Amino acid sequence: AQRVTQPEKLLSVFKGAPVELKCNYSYSGSPELFWYVQYSRQRLQLLLRHISRESIKGFTADLNKGETSFHLKKPFAQEEDSAMYYCAVGGIGGFKTIFGAGTRLFVKA
Amino acid sequence: EAGVVQSPRYKIIEKKQPVAFWCNPISGHNTLYWYLQNLGQGPELLIRYENEEAVDDSQLPKDRFSAERLKGVDSTLKIQPAELGDSAVYLCASSLDRSGELFFGEGSRLTVL
Numbered sequence: 001a002q003r004v005t006q007p008e009k010l011l012s013v014f015k016g017a018p019v020e021l022k023c024n025y026s027y028s029g030s031p032e033l034f035w036y037v038q039y040s041r042q043r044l045q046l047l048l049r050h051i052s053r054e055s056i057k058g059f060t061a062d063l064n065k066g067e068t069s070f071h072l073k074k075p076f077a078q079e080e081d082s083a084m085y086y087c088a089v090g091g092i093g094g095f096k097t098i099f100g101a102g103t104r105l106f107v108k109a
Numbered sequence: 110e111a112g113v114v115q116s117p118r119y120k121i122i123e124k125k126q127p128v129a130f131w132c133n134p135i136s137g138h139n140t141l142y143w144y145l146q147n148l149g150q151g152p153e154l155l156i157r158y159e160n161e162e163a164v165d166d167s168q169l170p171k172d173r174f175s176a177e178r179l180k181g182v183d184s185t186l187k188i189q190p191a192e193l194g195d196s197a198v199y200l201c202a203s204s205l206d207r208s209g210e211l212f213f214g215e216g217s218r219l220t221v222l
Contacts, residue, residue, distance in 0.1 A: 099151030
């Protein structure tokens with residue numbers, strides 16, 4: 001079955017601390033992996049995708065095919081990082097994208 | 110660029126009443142999606158269109174839900190009759206063919222009383 005698991009519903013860290021949002025997936029074939037973010041009162045938007053291998057707003061995510069994980073990391077969290085983060089998995093071209101339940105990140109001053 | 114536009118933003122109806130949501134995707138985006146998002150959950154795909162064709166509607170409850178995308182641009186999602194459990198946010202998204210990135214609208218929040 002195709003599934004995306006984000007084990008933490010809420011993650012609270014202090015400003016300047018490292019942060020890691022976990023994502024594990026089960027998907028047949030060769031999926032594309034994404035992280036979407038929703039800031040307060042804003043629409044859901046793409047943060048990064050594994051195929052581009054970019055660092056966006058200081059965030060990176062490494063695909064571990066052996067562990068079927070795609071954890072999102074940032075070495076020094078900022079207050080403006082507080083948001084809802086969704087891990088997503090899709091087929092080639094992003095078709096039939098499946099989302100995890102999301103993790104709310106709260107960065108405390 | 111206005112992005113994906115959805116209306117209405119909020120709708121409150123009595124159960125058994127009909128409701129319709131409208132979506133205008135980003136110009137040039139051939140692929141359009143309707144997602145359902147329940148409280149505390151991630152978006153779940155209801156239907157995906159490639160131009161006018163519904164290429165994936167396996168998760169759409171067809172007894173009460175219907176959708177259309179006439180002329181391959183705007184789309185309408187309808188619920189008739191609405192049930193209490195339909196209370197949720199209905200998200201519309203669009204993408205370029207095979208680009209992978211989904212562009213979301215602000216969503217339509219439905220409350221069924």
